[in-house]
Amino acid sequence: MKTNHALISVLSLSLLAAGCGEYSKNPVQDLAAMRDNARLELKKGPDSVREITKEVIVKEDRIVKIEESTINGSLLVISADEDMDFEEGKTKQYKIQARVLDPSVEIKLNVEEKPKEVSIEKSTKEADVYILTYTPALYTVPANKKKQKLKVVLKAVVTSTKNAADAAKYEGLVRTKELNLTVFRTEDAPSEVQVLGLGTQVSEGSITTFSVTAKVPGTDANAPQKPSLIVTADENQSSAGQSFKDLDGSRHIPADTKVEYVKDSVWKFTKTFDTQNIPVQPQVGKTGAILQNVDGTFVRVAFRVAYDGLQTAPTVQRIKIAYTKPISAPRFDLTSIGQTGLKASPGKTVVANFTVSSADAQAEVKVESPVTSLDVNPSLTCVDASTGANKQNCTLSLNVSCETKLENLNGDITVNALSIVNGRNSNLVAAKIKVVATQDATLCSAEAAK
Missing domain, CATH: 2.60.40.10 (Immunoglobulins)
Incomplete structure (x- = not known):
């Protein structure tokens, strides 16, 4: 019990030290007053809202009331296509609408950022409409890409109001919109x-x-x-x-x-x-x-x-x-026959060899069948030389019957030849081979030779 009396004494001294001057207020009575005041405040409720409105005639038959608290950038509307596509080197236009929901206010659309080739002009035919015109320069799209994204930043600002009293409320009111421009490389073929x-x-x-x-x-x-x-x-x-x-x-x-x-x-x-x-x-x-x-x-x-x-x-x-290049005609080599010619006798077979060749390695030499009026029954065979068809090794045979008269054995045999290069013919060249009649009694009977 002694301990409790001491504790009470200490508390009383503490309360006296905390007070300003002499302590005379009743804390219990103050608390009750505070509670009464709080009950009165609760009964009053929140302060009533000032309803400052103005009438805006949107249509003849409709009146829209705009509260003061909603006068902000949302009153300004910028409408445009979300995707604006262009092609390098080609001009294209898009419409942008900039309007305000309050008809007593006038606004202007400013361009804050754009590619240098872009122009934005107010339409002369439609109200609240601006025309964006763009002719992308060649090579706007990098060589390693098919398209390039660019942007245009627009800002709608209030320029004037019909009611001077509203000027302060609209002062500094703006609305910003960013447009995306997509430039494609040309897809037109040459x-x-x-x-x-x-x-x-x-x-x-x-x-x-x-x-x-x-x-x-x-x-x-x-x-x-x-x-x-x-x-x-x-x-x-x-x-x-x-x-x-x-x-x-x-x-x-x-x-x-x-x-x-x-x-x-x-x-x-x-x-x-x-x-x-x-x-x-x-x-x-x-x-x-x-x-x-x-x-x-x-x-x-x-x-x-x-x-x-x-x-x-x-x-x-x-x-x-x-064709304009001349084709070289072939040449006959009759060295083996000699200038004296072939000696033909009744009942005798005469064989002679000669060559026909062209200087053009691409040539094909053609030798035609022999022509003669002599009664010698000539035949001719030619084969390609080892160097190719540009040279022919030919064998001429004369078969003379025993009934042939000597006067029918003197004359010429004509052999024609030409060269062919790539389907083109040279001039025809002729070789005349001389035939001389001889008498050999041992080949045929004397009577047959007459």
Whole structure:
């Protein structure tokens, strides 16, 4: 009990020290007053909201009330397509609508950020409409991409209000919108291929310089890569009613190409058609056999222009290569026969060997059957020499019957020959072999020889 009395004494001294001056208030009575005040405040409820409104006539038959608390950027509306697609080098337009929900307020659409080629102008025909016009420069899209994303940042700002009293509320009110522009590389294939300077006929042994032009959309002199010219054989080899084949003319066009930019996306390729250093193939029929006695070879060439994985349809040129080179005629070598000629007697068989050859290794020498008015029954056989068909080893046989009269054994035997090179014939050359009648009584009876 002594301990409790001491504790109470200490507490009383502490309370006296905490007070300001003399302690005379009753803490219990103060707490009750506080509780009474709190009950009164709760009965009052929250402060009533000031309802400051203004009437905005949106339509003749409708009145919209806008609360003061909603006067913010949402009153400004910027409407535009979410995706605006463009193609390099091509102009395209989109509409943007900028309007305000309060007709007493006027606004303006400003451009905060855009590519330099983009222009945004207010429409002269439609209210609250702006026209975005863009012609993307060539190579806006990097070479390793198919498209490029760009942005335009627009800001709608209040410029004026009809009611001066509202000016303060709209001052500084803005609305910002970001538009996405997507620029694609051109997807138009090259076109308008023209072959200039290469006619429908060239002469054998000539070099003809010609050019091919084509329009390559999306390019100019600064193109990161140049278009290419593809030269091939044509898929077709003959036309309706044609009895022969058109051959591959691309073999006469060397790979060397000079390419240069002209203007307006047009490129020029310079090439040569060479029949001087590249031999002309013989004209062949539909079966593939070489045609004789023709004056030229017909060929076809297909031209395509390609760029960035796209290419034109083939442009086909049909050309006749006219033969102009002379074909060397073959030469006879009659050394083994000699100038005295062949001696023919009734009942005797005479055999003579000679050669016919051409200096052109590509030539094929043809020797025709002998022609004579003599009664000697001639026959001729020729075979290719070891060097090839440009030389013929020939054997001429004369079979004279015992009934042949001597006067029918004096004269000439004519042998004709020509060279053929790539289906072309040389001039016909003739060799005259002299035949001299002789009498050999041992071959036939004396009566038969008369």
